[in-house]
Amino acid sequence: MKRKGAKLENTVNWVASVIGGVSLVGMVVLISLNVISRFLFATSFNWAEEVTYMLFNWAVFFGVVVVYRYQGLTAIDVLVNALPEKARRVVLILNYALITAICVALVVWGWQFAMSAWTRKSPSLHIPYFFFDIPIPLAAVCLAGYSLKFLVQTIRGQETEVAALEERS
Amino acid sequence: MEQLWTWLPIVILFVLFFMRVPVAFAMLIATALYFVFSPNAMNVLLMCQKMVAANSSFVFLAIPFFTCAGVIFNYSGITHRLMVLADMLVGHLVGGLGHVNIVLSTLMGGLSGSAIADTAMESKMLVPEMERMGYSKAYSCVVTAASACITPIIPPGIVLILYSTASNVSVASMFYAGYLPGLCIMATLMILNYAISKKRNYRPSRTERVTPREFGRALLDAVWALMVPFGIVMGLRFGAFTPTEAGAISILYAILVGAFIYKELKFAHIKAIIMESLTATAGVMFILAGAQALSAYLTWERIPMMISEAIINGIHSPYLFLLIVNILLLAIGCFFDGGAAMILLAPLLVPVAQSMGINLIHFGIVMCINLTIAGFSPPFGSQMFTTCGICNCRIEDYIRESLPYMGALVGVLLVLTFIPGIVMLVPNLLGAS
Amino acid sequence: ACGGGTDSNANPGGENPGGGQSAAAEATTLKFNLVKSNTDPQYEWYGRFFDDLEAASNGEIVGEIYTTESLGPTADVIEQAALGERVVADCDLAWLANYVPDMAAIMSPYLIQKPEEIMAIWNSEVFQDMCTELEAQGLHLIALNYEGTRNLLTKKDITSRADVNGLKIRCASTTMWNAVAEMLGGNPTNIAMSETYQALSQGVADAAEGVYSVMYSNKWNEVLSHVIETEHLVGYTAIVMSSEVYSTLSDAAKAAMDETAQKYMQEFLELSGGVQDEYKQKLIDAGVQVSSIDKTEFIEAAKSIPDKFPDWTPGVYDELTAVLEEARGNK
Ligand code: NA
Numbered sequence: 001m002k003r004k005g006a007k008l009e010n011t012v013n014w015v016a017s018v019i020g021g022v023s024l025v026g027m028v029v030l031i032s033l034n035v036i037s038r039f040l041f042a043t044s045f046n047w048a049e050e051v052t053y054m055l056f057n058w059a060v061f062f063g064v065v066v067v068y069r070y071q072g073l074t075a076i077d078v079l080v081n082a083l084p085e086k087a088r089r090v091v092l093i094l095n096y097a098l099i100t101a102i103c104v105a106l107v108v109w110g111w112q113f114a115m116s117a118w119t120r121k122s123p124s125l126h127i128p129y130f131f132f133d134i135p136i137p138l139a140a141v142c143l144a145g146y147s148l149k150f151l152v153q154t155i156r157g158q159e160t161e162v163a164a165l166e167e168r169s
Numbered sequence: 170m171e172q173l174w175t176w177l178p179i180v181i182l183f184v185l186f187f188m189r190v191p192v193a194f195a196m197l198i199a200t201a202l203y204f205v206f207s208p209n210a211m212n213v214l215l216m217c218q219k220m221v222a223a224n225s226s227f228v229f230l231a232i233p234f235f236t237c238a239g240v241i242f243n244y245s246g247i248t249h250r251l252m253v254l255a256d257m258l259v260g261h262l263v264g265g266l267g268h269v270n271i272v273l274s275t276l277m278g279g280l281s282g283s284a285i286a287d288t289a290m291e292s293k294m295l296v297p298e299m300e301r302m303g304y305s306k307a308y309s310c311v312v313t314a315a316s317a318c319i320t321p322i323i324p325p326g327i328v329l330i331l332y333s334t335a336s337n338v339s340v341a342s343m344f345y346a347g348y349l350p351g352l353c354i355m356a357t358l359m360i361l362n363y364a365i366s367k368k369r370n371y372r373p374s375r376t377e378r379v380t381p382r383e384f385g386r387a388l389l390d391a392v393w394a395l396m397v398p399f400g401i402v403m404g405l406r407f408g409a410f411t412p413t414e415a416g417a418i419s420i421l422y423a424i425l426v427g428a429f430i431y432k433e434l435k436f437a438h439i440k441a442i443i444m445e446s447l448t449a450t451a452g453v454m455f456i457l458a459g460a461q462a463l464s465a466y467l468t469w470e471r472i473p474m475m476i477s478e479a480i481i482n483g484i485h486s487p488y489l490f491l492l493i494v495n496i497l498l499l500a501i502g503c504f505f506d507g508g509a510a511m512i513l514l515a516p517l518l519v520p521v522a523q524s525m526g527i528n529l530i531h532f533g534i535v536m537c538i539n540l541t542i543a544g545f546s547p548p549f550g551s552q553m554f555t556t557c558g559i560c561n562c563r564i565e566d567y568i569r570e571s572l573p574y575m576g577a578l579v580g581v582l583l584v585l586t587f588i589p590g591i592v593m594l595v596p597n598l599l600g601a602s
Numbered sequence: 603a604c605g606g607g608t609d610s611n612a613n614p615g616g617e618n619p620g621g622g623q624s625a626a627a628e629a630t631t632l633k634f635n636l637v638k639s640n641t642d643p644q645y646e647w648y649g650r651f652f653d654d655l656e657a658a659s660n661g662e663i664v665g666e667i668y669t670t671e672s673l674g675p676t677a678d679v680i681e682q683a684a685l686g687e688r689v690v691a692d693c694d695l696a697w698l699a700n701y702v703p704d705m706a707a708i709m710s711p712y713l714i715q716k717p718e719e720i721m722a723i724w725n726s727e728v729f730q731d732m733c734t735e736l737e738a739q740g741l742h743l744i745a746l747n748y749e750g751t752r753n754l755l756t757k758k759d760i761t762s763r764a765d766v767n768g769l770k771i772r773c774a775s776t777t778m779w780n781a782v783a784e785m786l787g788g789n790p791t792n793i794a795m796s797e798t799y800q801a802l803s804q805g806v807a808d809a810a811e812g813v814y815s816v817m818y819s820n821k822w823n824e825v826l827s828h829v830i831e832t833e834h835l836v837g838y839t840a841i842v843m844s845s846e847v848y849s850t851l852s853d854a855a856k857a858a859m860d861e862t863a864q865k866y867m868q869e870f871l872e873l874s875g876g877v878q879d880e881y882k883q884k885l886i887d888a889g890v891q892v893s894s895i896d897k898t899e900f901i902e903a904a905k906s907i908p909d910k911f912p913d914w915t916p917g918v919y920d921e922l923t924a925v926l927e928e929a930r931g932n933k
Pocket residue numbers: 277278279280281282283320321322323324325326
């Protein structure tokens with residue numbers, strides 16, 4: 001049971017890393033090609049910028065999934081750390097519950113928003129803006145899963161996994 | 170009910186911050202509650218629209234590129250060689266690397282218009298080196314974020330341009346006016362860094378002066394690294410490429426130099442480089458996404474305008490007005506990125522300043538410095554979040570270390586506010602006032 | 603209105619408009635996302651427009667102007683309106699093509715030749731059909747206000763279309779604007795209006811196009827030096843709101859809006875026409891070189907534009923041409 005969860009988590013993390021990493025590399029490659037093309041052929045490609053902006057969304061939101069796996073997002077922990085153990089747990093339960101809630105909401109709203117963008121198309125390649133917006137709900141599914149896990153762990157009194165300081169973003 | 174929901178999200182935001190809810194999530198939750206419960210609010214789907222807004226602006230596109238370039242500079246040995254050289258140049262001074270950090274931001278000012286991009290790059294490049302030389306992590310982060318206030322004031326700068334589009338002042342005048350205040354901030358920060366380093370014994374990293382021979386070797390070794398800023402300056406000055414493209418070219422250049430000249434960059438590094446760049450970029454951009462959503466609520470409720478209108482009513486002395494503008498912008502700038510605050514407030518404040526006979530170039534520089542200082546200052550400054558995010562610095566440590574720098578920056582701000590002659594010197598010399 | 607603490611405790615039911623018996627309908631506040639800055643002449647005109655509208659509707663419609671697209675990029679604000687928000691977008695028909703593809707056809711370069719010809723289009727059946735289709739997409743077109751004739755602005759003198767080759771021309775991110783930039787001979791690069799100055803000064807774009815007043819009030823003349831009078835487009839800005847919000851207005855308010863908008867459409871024809879000469883002179887005084895150019899090559903290049911839009915209703919371009927020909931013939 002526990003192993004199964006860990007395996008799923010590893011898979012999710014691997015997929016998110018690959019999507020985020022490939023998007024980031026894609027951005028660098030496209031912008032670089034545009035510069036080179038401008039030097040060599042005095043022309044650049046608007047479609048490359050367009051795709052870069054699309055990849056930017058994929059890189060950012062899947063990058064967040066990778067970061068949040070070990071709670072590496074910037075947060076102010078001074079007050080919570082100063083609380084007595086019991087109060088701390090209550091605050092953290094509320095914390096994870098709220099994050100789970102916002103992530104679930106972002107799945108729903110993000111999906112509706114992306115669907116509403118089907119008809120709007122990017123000017124050069126005519127890619128529906130759906131593909132620019134869909135990383136939000138997809139990433140939010142993973143984020144909801146992680147925060148739910150943190151929530152359950154905290155309720156059970158288990159330690160949640162927290163990124164080593166040098167791994168936080 | 171409407172009245173309640175005008176202000177309640179701000180209260181909720183603060184409560185969430187102190188509950189250790191990650192900053193970006195806190196902003197999203199506060200905004201979402203507003204969208205769902207306020208009778209005034211827009212369709213909640215628009216929150217998602219705002220979340221992707223920052224990712225479609227070419228200004229913010231430079232962030233992943235310079236972040237990534239900074240990571241590769243570290244792996245390819247470029248940063249290290251620059252540090253060796255800097256060490257030979259100023260290592261014998263007290264607080265040497267802090268000075269390097271400050272001077273580098275001033276030089277970067279000529280390349281980049283964004284304090285956040287400068288913070289991101291130098292957090293990657295310089296903070297690890299400073300820590301290695303014995304500076305505390307928080308102090309290194311504070312120096313990096315404070316000196317990044319110089320970057321947007323030295324032209325070109327995003328806020329300088331935004332001000333001139335909202336007032337009737339030419340961008341050229343704003344640019345001329347930026348140099349001297351930028352240098353003033355640099356000098357002030359260097360003096361403070363010297364004083365603190367002396368007190369804390371942030372020792373010079375070398376006791377003996379370098380021999381010319383040693384220095385020549387280090388200079389030769391670092392020449393490939395030194396060409397990076399020159400290349401960027403040339404490329405930008407002559408319009409060969411944009412800041413984002415400069416980031417992309419820096420990445421390619423760093424890869425080539427690291428792999429074929431310094432031979433320190435290996436295939437095995439690729440995965441680590443990508444993941445480091447990805448997570449650093451995502452951390453920063455996610456906060457920006459949250460900030461964009463939050464500012465949609467603030468704009469919608471006209472909160473920044475309400476606050477400034479309330480304060481401006483009844484003030485007739487230009488000096489009192491300038492002082493209150495300083496306080497107001499420091500407060501409002503905490504919630505907005507500088508550009509957004511400028512767009513919202515300049516149209517409101519400029520006519521008041523004009524009616525009081527305040528020089529609009531001078532007023533613009535005061536506004537710009539204010540907003541960048543707000544980006545440095547706790548508890549919500551964007552430069553603070555950027556450097557703390559990238560360097561894993563605890564925010565409470567940052568806050569403690571930031572106090573003297575806050576004092577110094579506000580000190581410069583007040584001097585520049587009340588002695589307009591400093592700001593106006595260069596524009597007057599160039600006949601652009 | 604700033605209320606004290608007691609107001610927040612007020613029972614929300616007490617404010618329920620359904621319970622009120624006063625004749626005046628509840629005021630609808632429309633937030634207008636003006637793309638231009640507050641130094642643009644249009645800022646003052648729209649201020650008057652909303653004042654007149656408020657008076658004509660007996661206070662039922664109140665306008666708030668947000669300059670320099672501070673509510674969001676144009677595409678986002680149109681989307682907000684389509685989702686039923688009380689916002690008004692300052693866009694052009696190329697943006698609305700995302701909702702009704704045919705609307706881009708009206709933006710075809712060199713199609714409309716004189717500012718007042720827009721009235722013929724506005725009153726035509728083919729255009730009214732497009733507006734009906736737009737209503738179904740959630741958007742209500744309030745007016746098409748004349749802004750001036752659009753020209754090319756570059757860093758160097760241009761004497762033929764070949765000189766434009768390789769220039770990155772800033773344009774709005776719509777298919778039609780990209781086609782216009784290509785028609786002019788350059789590469790389109792899509793940048794929001796509020797970021798254009800910076801893009802030009804950093805070389806992200808090296809040319810722009812627009813009407814004289816927009817060039818001047820955005821200070822593009824500080825980074826670009828030559829206006830080439832390509833006169834490629836008679837420019838109109840579309841003022842668009844949510845059709846859902848429009849339908850909630852009282853009949854009197856709807857009539858007030860329609861009448862005020864019509865009045866200002868006429869007024870914009872005069873105001874914009876007069877002001878463009880003034881701003882052309884301001885640009886010349888600021889050191890910009892304005893030169894005319896033989897437009898034959900551009901007009902020729904513009905002919906292939908309809909082929910780039912397979913999603914247009916077949917024959918729509920010809921229908922619009924026919925409407926305009928008839929209007930010209932009648933004069
Ligand atoms: Na700068």
